[in-house]
Amino acid sequence: MLLAGWLQGDAVLALLLAALVVAAFEPITVGLAIRAASAITCCHEERPLNASALKLDLEEKLFGQHLSTEVILKALTGFRNNKNPKKPLALSLHGWAGTGKNFVSQIVAENLHPKGLKSNFVHLFVSTLHFPHEQKIKLYQDQLQKWIRCNVSACMDKLHPGIIDTIKPFLDYYEQVDGVSYGKTIFIFLSNAGGDLISKTALDFWRAGRKREDIQLKDLEPVLSVRVFNNKHSGLWCSGLIDNNLINYFIPFLDIKMCVRAKMRACGSAIDEDIVTIVADEMMLFPKDEKIYSDKGCKTVQSWLNFH
Numbered sequence: 001m002l003l004a005g006w007l008q009g010d011a012v013l014a015l016l017l018a019a020l021v022v023a024a025f026e027p028i029t030v031g032l033a034i035r036a037a038s039a040i041t042c043c044h045e046e047r048p049l050n051a052s053a054l055k056l057d058l059e060e061k062l063f064g065q066h067l068s069t070e071v072i073l074k075a076l077t078g079f080r081n082n083k084n085p086k087k088p089l090a091l092s093l094h095g096w097a098g099t100g101k102n103f104v105s106q107i108v109a110e111n112l113h114p115k116g117l118k119s120n121f122v123h124l125f126v127s128t129l130h131f132p133h134e135q136k137i138k139l140y141q142d143q144l145q146k147w148i149r150c151n152v153s154a155c156m157d158k159l160h161p162g163i164i165d166t167i168k169p170f171l172d173y174y175e176q177v178d179g180v181s182y183g184k185t186i187f188i189f190l191s192n193a194g195g196d197l198i199s200k201t202a203l204d205f206w207r208a209g210r211k212r213e214d215i216q217l218k219d220l221e222p223v224l225s226v227r228v229f230n231n232k233h234s235g236l237w238c239s240g241l242i243d244n245n246l247i248n249y250f251i252p253f254l255d256i257k258m259c260v261r262a263k264m265r266a267c268g269s270a271i272d273e274d275i276v277t278i279v280a281d282e283m284m285l286f287p288k289d290e291k292i293y294s295d296k297g298c299k300t301v302q303s304w305l306n307f308h
């Protein structure tokens with residue numbers, strides 16, 4: 001299959017680009033932008049953001065991601081408190097697999113729409129599913145634009161380079177595009193690109209005896225956007241979204257050191273320290289010498305727990 005040939009080696013991780021777009025419509029805009037049935041649901045679905053509830057959710061559920069918790073909270077609260085945003089909010093989440101990017105998107109979606117990811121106004125496009133063939137990029141670009149015009153909300157995963165820029169007009173500082181205002185839409189892109197840089201920074205801190213919580217956004221955000229822009233396989237390579245400063249925040253997701261306790265707690269089990277140690281030893285694989293991170297983040301913790 002073409003895609004399998006195309007997504008090889010390092011590119012497999014680098015090409016995992018996803019975007020979640022959470023729509024927040026003005027009722028009048030909905031009528032213009034969306035099919036009638038959806039429009040009605042949308043007007044009933046939207047609710048004000050409860051910043052304290054979102055904060056609590058992030059603090060209780062998301063493990064070991066002090067940077068993303070802080071930025072996401074500030075970005076969403078600021079955006080939703082602004083009655084007349086000049087452009088949509090665009091967040092780009094970066095980090096290795098299993099660090100919580102989808103998990104956070106789900107929490108955000110649930111805090112913005114009662115049905116969360118199941119809402120008609122929160123959509124996930126999985127690129128390997130929706131845009132699988134490289135030779136059909138032009139068609140996908142047209143389809144994506146048409147789709148956003150009709151729905152003003154979207155979510156994309158593993159995008160081919162070139163597709164992402166097709167949504168540029170919707171993220172820009174235009175009052176309206178074809179008579180529709182996109183100013184209250186939230187786009188969230190998820191990507192593994194930049195994961196190497198984030199790991200390196202975290203390791204440098206660790207080796208220098210500094211705490212993980214000491215890592216600040218300024219240690220990562222500027223270099224992350226440059227790295228993603230220069231990476232041919234990032235999905236945002238030479239992207240006009242970065243060039244034109246249309247992405248509001250690049251948010252790093254740090255490698256997860258330990259999710260075992262959190263998982264046990266979430267399942268309502270008592271925390272058995274012997275099992276925590278065994279599972280952690282089995283999962284922590286890199287770097288080769290220190291073995292402090294799992295290459296799959298939190299993703300396989302549950303399977304390992306079931307195994308024991």
Ligand SMILES: Nc1ncnc2c1ncn2[C@@H]1O[C@H](COP(=O)(O)OP(=O)(O)OP(=O)(O)O)[C@@H](O)[C@H]1O
Pocket residue numbers: 016061062063064065095096097098099100101102103104190191192256259262297298299
């Ligand atoms: N930081 C975290 N805190 C708590 N649970 C987490 C965290 N990261 C991952 N998990 C758990 O692992 C599962 C898989 O993580 P998730 O799908 O969010 O990873 P991801 O970063 O989006 O990975 P990928 O890049 O492969 O899409 C989540 O549903 C959640 O249960």
